[in-house]
Amino acid sequence: LENLAEHFYQIQLINKMSDQIGIVGVRDLVNQSSQLDKISKAFEVAVKNVGVGAHVNEGIIVAEIYRFYCSFLVARLSLVMGGESTKNSENNDTEVENSSTRMNDEKGISILQQLSLIFQQWSKNPMGEGSNDEIMQDLEYLWEEASAIFISFFDGSVKLIKQQYLAQQKASLWETVDLNRKKASLLLNVLSSYENNVDVAMDNEGIMLQRYSLFPQRDDDKVDASPLGRHVQYLHRNCAKWDTIIVGESFGATNHRFLSGLGGAQTAQAFLNYTSFLQRIFHDVAKQGFQNKTGEFTPIQEHIADHKFVFILSLYERAVSECPTVEKVWVSYIHFLRGEWIRLRKEKQEDTSELRNLSSMLQAVTQRSCRNCPCSVTVFELRMTTLGLVSLSNLEPDNIGSVVQDAQQLGFLSQSPEALLYLRLVSIMVVKRKLLSLVSQGSNLYQSQFDFDQEEGMNITAAGRKKNKATAGVVFYQKLNDSNREEAIDLVDDIRDMYDEADSFLFKSFPKWDEGRRIFWGHRASTEASVLCPLGLALQQNDGESMDGEIQASDDNEVIRCYEK
Numbered sequence: 001l002e003n004l005a006e007h008f009y010q011i012q013l014i015n016k017m018s019d020q021i022g023i024v025g026v027r028d029l030v031n032q033s034s035q036l037d038k039i040s041k042a043f044e045v046a047v048k049n050v051g052v053g054a055h056v057n058e059g060i061i062v063a064e065i066y067r068f069y070c071s072f073l074v075a076r077l078s079l080v081m082g083g084e085s086t087k088n089s090e091n092n093d094t095e096v097e098n099s100s101t102r103m104n105d106e107k108g109i110s111i112l113q114q115l116s117l118i119f120q121q122w123s124k125n126p127m128g129e130g131s132n133d134e135i136m137q138d139l140e141y142l143w144e145e146a147s148a149i150f151i152s153f154f155d156g157s158v159k160l161i162k163q164q165y166l167a168q169q170k171a172s173l174w175e176t177v178d179l180n181r182k183k184a185s186l187l188l189n190v191l192s193s194y195e196n197n198v199d200v201a202m203d204n205e206g207i208m209l210q211r212y213s214l215f216p217q218r219d220d221d222k223v224d225a226s227p228l229g230r231h232v233q234y235l236h237r238n239c240a241k242w243d244t245i246i247v248g249e250s251f252g253a254t255n256h257r258f259l260s261g262l263g264g265a266q267t268a269q270a271f272l273n274y275t276s277f278l279q280r281i282f283h284d285v286a287k288q289g290f291q292n293k294t295g296e297f298t299p300i301q302e303h304i305a306d307h308k309f310v311f312i313l314s315l316y317e318r319a320v321s322e323c324p325t326v327e328k329v330w331v332s333y334i335h336f337l338r339g340e341w342i343r344l345r346k347e348k349q350e351d352t353s354e355l356r357n358l359s360s361m362l363q364a365v366t367q368r369s370c371r372n373c374p375c376s377v378t379v380f381e382l383r384m385t386t387l388g389l390v391s392l393s394n395l396e397p398d399n400i401g402s403v404v405q406d407a408q409q410l411g412f413l414s415q416s417p418e419a420l421l422y423l424r425l426v427s428i429m430v431v432k433r434k435l436l437s438l439v440s441q442g443s444n445l446y447q448s449q450f451d452f453d454q455e456e457g458m459n460i461t462a463a464g465r466k467k468n469k470a471t472a473g474v475v476f477y478q479k480l481n482d483s484n485r486e487e488a489i490d491l492v493d494d495i496r497d498m499y500d501e502a503d504s505f506l507f508k509s510f511p512k513w514d515e516g517r518r519i520f521w522g523h524r525a526s527t528e529a530s531v532l533c534p535l536g537l538a539l540q541q542n543d544g545e546s547m548d549g550e551i552q553a554s555d556d557n558e559v560i561r562c563y564e565k
Contacts, residue, residue, distance in 0.1 A: 001046060001065070004039045005072060005235035011035060012079075012232055036076055043069040047121065050314075058209055058318075059127035063135070066122040070115060070142045075232050077111045077146055081153045108150045112166075115146055116173050123180035126188035139177065143170060186299040194274040201270040207257045207322065263323035271319035272332055278304070278312050279336065286343070309340050320368070327376045330369035334382050337362045341390065359390040370403070375412035377419045380404075381426050388430035395434045397494040400427045401501075417510045424502040425523055428495055432531060435491040438484055439535060485539060492536050499524050517565075525562035533559055 047069060050062050119139055147166045154162050188195075202208040282304050285297075290305045297305065304311050316333045323329050341358050348355055366383040373379045384403050388395060404423045413419045480488065507517060533556070 004042050008035050009235045073115045074146050078149045080107050123177040126184040190300045198270045201266040205264050205267055207262050261324045268323040268326040268329050324372040327373050330379055362386055362390055374410040380407045384427055384430050397431045400430050417513050417516055421516050428498050438488050489539050492532050521565040528559045528562050
């Protein structure tokens with residue numbers, strides 16, 4: 001964020017110098033509005049990603065992001081109002097001047113409204129000691145600075161009206177901020193024990209952020225002496241505070257280990273205990289309904305009802321940022337996302353944007369887990385089964401096979417024949433599920449009034465008579481359409497090719513591994529006998545024609561060959 005702001009600062013400095021020297025055309029080289037929009041978008045993304053969780057250990061950084069964002073908005077307001085004011089003073093056309101005034105007024109109010117929203121979001125965040133202690137002083141200062149800049153553009157009766165408008169806005173805003181701070185305080189009281197456990201675990205492992213005396217104070221004398229004014233000067237990279245973390249040097253002190261991915265088992269377990277607590281509350285709220293808020297909701301339940309699973313995701317992201325190489329953190333993260341995907345799938349019964357976004361998130365998280373835990377068989381298995389879950393309608397066997405190839409090429413599992421065999425059998429299972437799902441699209445449940453195969457109940461009690469009877473019905477099958485039929489035939493061939501590839505690689509690389517050979521051929525024989533041969537024969541038949549005896553004998557021989565192997 002500060003690099004983007006520094007880029008904009010340097011542009012403003014060049015423009016200022018060119019105006020003083022008298023160079024013409026420099027301002028036309030850079031689209032100032034476009035640069036401001038890009039920086040504003042970057043801040044919005046940053047706040048969105050850090051703004052719904054409880055922040056204790058890194059709360060000081062989150063609070064600083066909010067301060068910096070608000071300083072940027074004040075600087076943008078000063079540039080917008082100051083730039084337009086100069087133009088208006090040089091313009092003698094009253095109609096154009098009035099139009100510019102109205103445009104300027106709208107831009108200023110828009111920025112003030114944006115600043116108000118950031119204040120509200122900032123006050124909602126539960127943060128630890130030292131993070132938000134002076135939030136009201138910060139908000140008071142920023143609002144007064146923004147108001148003074150906005151008011152300075154007007155005069156006379158209009159100025160008085162604008163002052164009254166801003167006073168009303170401030171009163172309403174401060175009331176909302178105060179309410180949000182009370183809710184955040186109650187929320188932090190609920191979460192404090194878990195946050196403290198995370199703190200203790202990180203401190204024991206030497207990865208906790210040193211909160212105090214981390215960020216040097218800004219030199220206001222230098223800021224006030226800037227040729228661009230104090231608000232733009234705050235965007236200058238010299239005011240950056242992150243070098244102590246990124247570079248790891250703090251006034252000759254030892255390097256910081258915070259956010260370096262050095263978290264171990266103790267920190268990981270503290271985070272997992274935290275997520276388990278939140279998930280229990282999340283499932284309770286989901287049962288009651290996220291929209292059915294009542295007075296019985298506790299602060300934590302209300303917060304989860306507002307943010308849904310995003311609140312838990314923010315905690316998981318904190319966990320994997322500190323413990324990226326701990327397998328159980330990724331496994332828990334993936335299982336939670338999969339459970340939420342299945343829940344949404346059952347609720348929506350259709351492909352919605354929310355479901356698509358969650359599918360993309362699931363695939364991204366599983367890919368990150370494989371990159372960070374390349375020696376874990378479990379995360380590669382979850383990667384393949386997740387691909388089979390979220391992309392069942394357009395699953396490509398090559399995508400599943402590439403996961404196995406990645407695990408092999410990374411080298412951490414290349415010397416473990418058990419792991420390589422297991423992953424290959426999992427990949428075959430995922431494609432086999434796709435095949436069975438495709439074939440099952442040709443089946444339907446026929447509801448019949450009489451089902452002579454159904455068991456007869458002998459319950460003669462009154463309670464028994466009130467129970468619902470079992471649904472009567474029989475399953476019948478109809479022919480697959482040509483597209484699905486061809487795809488099913490291709491999948492049968494793909495599964496056999498995957499078996500051949502596993503046989504070729506594994507038992508050439510490990511020729512003396514007899515136990516693995518027995519497991520492999522037993523698995524293949526079972527798949528051939530129960531799935532591939534029956535489906536292959538059925539798919540090759542034409543309507544009304546009898547089964548070709550030679551084809552059936554060939555498939556039977558394939559099954560026998562596998563069992564003999």
